[in-house]
Amino acid sequence: MRALHFIAWLPLASAFNSYRSTLTDCLNAGSVPILLTSSPGWSQEIAPYNLRFTPAPTVRTAVKCANKANVKATVKGGGHSYGAFGLAGTMVIDMMEFQNVTLDAATGIASVGAGLRLGNMATKLFQLGQRGLPHGTCPGVGIGGHATLGGFGLDSRLWGLTLDTVVALDVVLANGTAATVTATQHGDLFWALRGAGPGFAVITQFHMKTFPAPSVNINWSHSWSFSSASAAAAAFLAAQNWGQQNAPKELGYGIVVGPAGGFTLRGVYYGAKSDYEAIIAPLLALMKSVTGGAQPSSSVQVLGWIDSLTALAGSSLSTPVQGYDLHDTFYAKSIDTKESATLSITALQGLFKYLFTTTPPGGAQWFILANLYGGPGSVINSFPPSTDPSSTSCYANRDGGYVWQFYAFTGNSQPPFNPAIITFVKNMVGSLGAEAAGLPAYAPYADPQFTQTEAQVRYWGAGVPRLKAIKSQVDPKGILYNPQGF
Ligand SMILES: Cc1cc2nc3c(=O)[nH]c(=O)nc-3n(C[C@H](O)[C@H](O)[C@H](O)COP(=O)(O)OP(=O)(O)OC[C@H]3O[C@@H](n4cnc5c(N)ncnc54)[C@H](O)[C@@H]3O)c2cc1C
Ligand SMILES: *[C@@H]1O[C@H](CO)[C@@H](O)[C@H](O)[C@H]1NC(C)=O
Ligand SMILES: *[C@@H]1O[C@H](CO)[C@@H](O)[C@H](O)[C@H]1NC(C)=O
Ligand SMILES: *[C@@H]1O[C@H](CO)[C@@H](O)[C@H](O)[C@H]1NC(C)=O
Numbered sequence: 001m002r003a004l005h006f007i008a009w010l011p012l013a014s015a016f017n018s019y020r021s022t023l024t025d026c027l028n029a030g031s032v033p034i035l036l037t038s039s040p041g042w043s044q045e046i047a048p049y050n051l052r053f054t055p056a057p058t059v060r061t062a063v064k065c066a067n068k069a070n071v072k073a074t075v076k077g078g079g080h081s082y083g084a085f086g087l088a089g090t091m092v093i094d095m096m097e098f099q100n101v102t103l104d105a106a107t108g109i110a111s112v113g114a115g116l117r118l119g120n121m122a123t124k125l126f127q128l129g130q131r132g133l134p135h136g137t138c139p140g141v142g143i144g145g146h147a148t149l150g151g152f153g154l155d156s157r158l159w160g161l162t163l164d165t166v167v168a169l170d171v172v173l174a175n176g177t178a179a180t181v182t183a184t185q186h187g188d189l190f191w192a193l194r195g196a197g198p199g200f201a202v203i204t205q206f207h208m209k210t211f212p213a214p215s216v217n218i219n220w221s222h223s224w225s226f227s228s229a230s231a232a233a234a235a236f237l238a239a240q241n242w243g244q245q246n247a248p249k250e251l252g253y254g255i256v257v258g259p260a261g262g263f264t265l266r267g268v269y270y271g272a273k274s275d276y277e278a279i280i281a282p283l284l285a286l287m288k289s290v291t292g293g294a295q296p297s298s299s300v301q302v303l304g305w306i307d308s309l310t311a312l313a314g315s316s317l318s319t320p321v322q323g324y325d326l327h328d329t330f331y332a333k334s335i336d337t338k339e340s341a342t343l344s345i346t347a348l349q350g351l352f353k354y355l356f357t358t359t360p361p362g363g364a365q366w367f368i369l370a371n372l373y374g375g376p377g378s379v380i381n382s383f384p385p386s387t388d389p390s391s392t393s394c395y396a397n398r399d400g401g402y403v404w405q406f407y408a409f410t411g412n413s414q415p416p417f418n419p420a421i422i423t424f425v426k427n428m429v430g431s432l433g434a435e436a437a438g439l440p441a442y443a444p445y446a447d448p449q450f451t452q453t454e455a456q457v458r459y460w461g462a463g464v465p466r467l468k469a470i471k472s473q474v475d476p477k478g479i480l481y482n483p484q485g486f
Contacts, residue, residue: 063202108211119317148197150443169182221265223297236263253371327413351432381399471485471486
């Protein structure tokens with residue numbers, strides 16, 4: 001087994017002493033580097049993106065040692081889990097040393113180490129062969145948690161989710177055995193790893209389909225500012241329904257709502273500017289009629305591939321391999337609406353009335369983002385449902401319309417976190433009323449307020465019984481841990 005970069009931590013120091021010699025002896029015998037609480041750089045190494053969580057720490061090790069000592073292990077990729085779940089184990093396996101990216105020019109298949117962050121991965125794929133693949137906008141997000149749970153970018157309606165591009169995975173199983181997992185080799189595990197990955201295996205390398213990077217990318221946005229809840233709700237309804245019915249798959253499309261009546265339609269169009277203009281003109285005409293002629297503030301830029309990723313990131317794509325230090329302190333919830341059921345004007349009026357009349361607690365800031373996943377020709381929805389016998393992924397939302405995210409953070413992104421922010425966010429969703437109650441949620445936007453049982457149903461729906469059965473086969477001792485998984 002390769003020398004993974006292992007970190008272990010344990011909240012209860014006394015309990016740790018009983019594991020300590022078993023673990024450290026086992027690790028030392030295998031020459032695995034061990035990072036201790038006393039090591040330089042420790043606190044930076046263990047800091048999750050979400051500073052609302054402050055995991056208490058300890059060591060570096062291997063899955064076999066976790067088995068021997070019978071401790072729960074979690075894997076840390078980019079550390080961007082909304083619940084800091086990569087750091088939730090007694091032992092934490094840090095993948096940061098897996099930084100290789102290669103591209104097979106003949107097949108277009110890229111092999112990507114599990115320690116890559118999205119920005120560095122995208123840069124490398126472009127350098128290697130002007131290729132790209134669908135993924136999120138934040139350069140610091142790790143491929144480890146992204147490609148195992150979902151992975152949405154504005155190009156996902158065109159190309160699929162990140163997990164849809166995965167054709168093979170090099171893994172270490174819970175019993176310490178290395179394996180390559182594909183649709184035909186450990187097929188059950190392949191289905192589980194593409195959607196509910198954390199807790200089913202430690203992935204060391206992803207093999208993914210790539211696409212020729214589009215040379216013309218239209219970075220577009222149109223913004224309005226509304227002074228009443230009813231005006232904002234009417235605009236939202238029109239924009240929501242237009243996208244669902246009319247947006248071609250080349251049009252990445254999202255609705256952003258912010259404080260003070262802020263309302264933005266934005267995305268990227270992957271194609272010529274004249275085509276973009278023809279497609280967007282009817283939307284702008286519709287918005288004009290709904291808003292009583294209000295003039296949006298607009299930005300439409302023609303960019304190359306890397307420049308468009310950089311524009312979406314709002315920063316350089318390059319992130320340091322060691323010492324990554326970008327954080328927030330926040331709580332977020334998500335809902336996946338069904339393609340067959342956009343939210344009604346009544347639900348939207350409830351939401352905007354709440355937003356217009358509620359002061360966020362303690363200077364918190366917030367945004368709401370509704371990204372279109374479905375709509376005409378969406379590749380995300382072109383795959384069979386997870387329960388179909390032909391399905392090779394447990395991702396549950398193949399009939400999705402929009403994935404909504406409700407996100408609030410401390411004003412300066414630093415602790416302390418006022419728990420009233422959690423209620424504030426829950427009430428945003430609650431204000432939509434019965435239509436939003438019980439809707440599925442998007443697993444990459446982990447909601448640590450869900451119980452494990454509720455989380456499983458919201459994230460994986462009808463796939464839960466099969467996931468439980470696979471888990472009991474591949475990890476009967478429960479060594480690999482995901483607090484909301486199996
Ligand atoms: C600022 C920000 C922006 C985001 N933008 C987007 C976006 O545009 N689109 C989108 O879809 N999502 C987005 N997300 C959500 C993101 O996809 C998830 O948080 C993702 O799970 C993070 O992966 P990670 O490796 O960085 O996190 P980690 O916290 O390291 O890991 C997340 C989970 O995956 C497990 N895991 C990680 N690596 C491995 C591995 N090699 N083997 C097995 N399990 C592993 C961990 O144990 C943990 O349970 C964003 C998140 C943040 C914080
Ligand atoms: C990365 O690639 C180099 C050169 O091909 C190889 O020697 C090394 O083993 C690879 N490392 C990992 C972690 O895959
Ligand atoms: C790209 O669009 C976003 C809005 O989606 C905007 O914030 C950004 O400034 C734009 N950047 C460029 C370079 O056009
Ligand atoms: C490890 O687990 C896998 C998957 O359950 C199994 O196929 C394999 O035989 C196991 N190996 C050992 C050495 O127990």
